[in-house]
């Protein structure tokens with residue numbers, strides 16, 4: 001079953017990971033995983049600009065290597081950058097030393113203290129390794145899942161998932177990926193329109 005809203009027990013199980021952020025100023029934190037790529041990432045940047053919104057992009061190192069111009073664009077537009085490993089590794093299925101190397105490979109390009117484990121899956125031993133390798137690292141999860149990557153979810157359902165579950169301080173997960181494109185491109189502009197009317201603000205996560 002897909003959990004749209006992260007349950008409290010899971011947050012309590014991993015209290016050192018960041019699940020929500022500061023709710024002051026009615027701020028919500030939009031995050032985009034798996035880019036940067038042409039067309040889809042620039043689409044997101046364009047929509048964010050229209051709503052004066054800043055967000056956080058958890059980038060795959062290999063995509064940054066392939067699309068440096070898209071990466072430059074998102075940095076120049078004032079968004080926060082996060083590390084999402086170099087090859088989108090699944091922590092539970094990856095040996096610790098390989099996971100660390102892949103993180104460090106991406107770190108060379110990204111230089112950020114924000115990290116989100118692909119699939120939200122990371123071993124406690126890997127959390128420790130990363131904390132030792134990078135001073136002040138913040139491992140970021142999410143509190144609201146759009147499920148935009150799920151082809152079984154309709155674009156309307158994806159929009160519903162985010163607008164019905166988001167409150168100030170929430171970290172909302174979208175993807176700037178080809179797989180999520182159809183649902184994300186439907187849901188994101190409509191959600192931003194809805195949230196703007198509700199008086200929300202959209203900020204980057206602080207490293």
Ligand SMILES: [Zn+2]
Pocket residue numbers: 033034084088118119
């Ligand atoms: Zn991912």
